Amino acid sequence: MGRPPCCEKVDIKKGPWTPEEDIILVTYIQDHGPGNWRSVPTNTGLLRCSKSCRLRWTNYLRPGIKRGNFTPHEEGMIIHLQALLGNKWAAIASYLPQRTDNDIKNYWNTHLKKKIKKLQTASSDDHDPHVLALSDHSAQYQKKKIFDMATSPLASTDLTFHDNSSNSNFYASSTENISRLLQGWMRSTSTKTTMDTKNVDVSPSGGSHGNIIGDSLATIPLRGYCPKGEKPGGEDLISEEVFESILSFDNLNTKIGNWDHKNSSSDKGSDDENIKDEYDDVKNDRKTRPADDHKNSPPPLSFLENWLLDEASTGQVGDMMELPFIC
DNA sequence: AACGTCCTCAACCGCTATAAC
DNA sequence: GGTTATAGCGGTTGAGGACGT
Numbered sequence: 001m002g003r004p005p006c007c008e009k010v011d012i013k014k015g016p017w018t019p020e021e022d023i024i025l026v027t028y029i030q031d032h033g034p035g036n037w038r039s040v041p042t043n044t045g046l047l048r049c050s051k052s053c054r055l056r057w058t059n060y061l062r063p064g065i066k067r068g069n070f071t072p073h074e075e076g077m078i079i080h081l082q083a084l085l086g087n088k089w090a091a092i093a094s095y096l097p098q099r100t101d102n103d104i105k106n107y108w109n110t111h112l113k114k115k116i117k118k119l120q121t122a123s124s125d126d127h128d129p130h131v132l133a134l135s136d137h138s139a140q141y142q143k144k145k146i147f148d149m150a151t152s153p154l155a156s157t158d159l160t161f162h163d164n165s166s167n168s169n170f171y172a173s174s175t176e177n178i179s180r181l182l183q184g185w186m187r188s189t190s191t192k193t194t195m196d197t198k199n200v201d202v203s204p205s206g207g208s209h210g211n212i213i214g215d216s217l218a219t220i221p222l223r224g225y226c227p228k229g230e231k232p233g234g235e236d237l238i239s240e241e242v243f244e245s246i247l248s249f250d251n252l253n254t255k256i257g258n259w260d261h262k263n264s265s266s267d268k269g270s271d272d273e274n275i276k277d278e279y280d281d282v283k284n285d286r287k288t289r290p291a292d293d294h295k296n297s298p299p300p301l302s303f304l305e306n307w308l309l310d311e312a313s314t315g316q317v318g319d320m321m322e323l324p325f326i327c
Numbered sequence: 328a329a330c331g332t333c334c335t336c337a338a339c340c341g342c343t344a345t346a347a348c
Numbered sequence: 349g350g351t352t353a354t355a356g357c358g359g360t361t362g363a364g365g366a367c368g369t
Contacts, residue, residue: 016337016363038354054355055338090357105358106336 013047017056023047025053026061034062059102066098068158070107078112 017025028044034057037050059065070078074096082094089101089108096104243302 014339051354052338059337087358101357102337109359110335320362 011047012049012052014052017048017060021048022056022061025056029057029061059100062100064098067098067103070099074099075112082108082112169291 024044024046025040028040030212032043037054040053041048048056072098074244077096078092085091087105087108089105093099093101093104
């Protein structure tokens with residue numbers, strides 16, 4: 001005898017969730033907290049499998065979830081982390097706590113992967129001077145990675161925001177999610193009743209917003225990789241801030257590669273001492289941290305990874321909005 | 328207006344590791 | 349220790365909207 005089944009397999013509803021179902025689920029979780037998913041269908045009367053309830057909460061209703069366009073910095077992080085970690089969407093999502101792994105996976109599959117492939121094809125016989133400048137053995141791996149990243153045709157349409165609520169870069173918190181779904185529910189209900197929708201509170205996420213970045217955000221073609229025949233503003237463009245992020249990343253990666261190389265040949269420059277110390281700290285941290293610590297929390301951050309996160313906190317992306325754009 | 332194609336993304340599927348019985 | 353459910357993950361699907369002809 002094992003555990004009893006989580007729910008009856010018969011009469012289980014599938015497909016998109018309705019606002020009513022969301023409200024029932026959110027109300028229940030507000031009262032009881034997330035977890036014990038097994039009891040959710042039974043206690044709420046939802047004709048959903050417990051797994052479906054958990055996924056709906058995790059991927060859509062959970063607090064703090066961002067929805068809408070990915071920012072240039074988020075795109076840069078996804079590119080970098082995907083290069084570092086591969087298709088470990090949950091791990092990548094742990095560095096973007098407001099994004100779900102499902103969102104990141106979808107965004108990668110529908111936007112980034114496609115553009116990267118296209119531009120790599122377009123630039124197959126071209127080479128970036130930043131890549132060619134790398135010469136030592138450890139840089140070979142970086143070379144390929146940087147080339148891959150540098151040829152990433154990032155976010156043209158997605159960086160060219162429109163004042164359009166469906167493309168809004170405003171991200172709804174769970175409260176706003178609920179508010180939004182409540183509005184939709186009330187509106188749809190109001191068509192059946194005499195409810196005065198003018199009195200319905202309009203959540204920030206529900207309205208039409210000018211994006212913070214907005215129309216001022218231009219895009220530029222990736223230097224040296226603007227495919228022939230592509231007009232400015234078309235696909236395969238890369239934003240200035242993402243490009244600078246990649247270059248910064250290149251420099252740090254190159255430093256690591258150079259330090260590794262120097263370290264192995266006992267040629268340690270004083271300028272690299274800080275890098276070495278930080279590098280050692282990271283290595284020690286990875287050695288000393290219990291394996292279980294990785295299970296429910298992000299792995300320890302390398303200073304590369306810290307850089308990725310620090311960039312957001314220093315407002316670098318915002319500062320770059322002021323940069324002139326070229327094409 | 329009608330039709331076909333493409334694109335997006337929420338939801339599902341199937342698998343593995345772990346926990347509960 | 350064996351069996352079964354759950355949690356978590358990555359891959360895939362398909363409904364519906366956008367777009368082009």
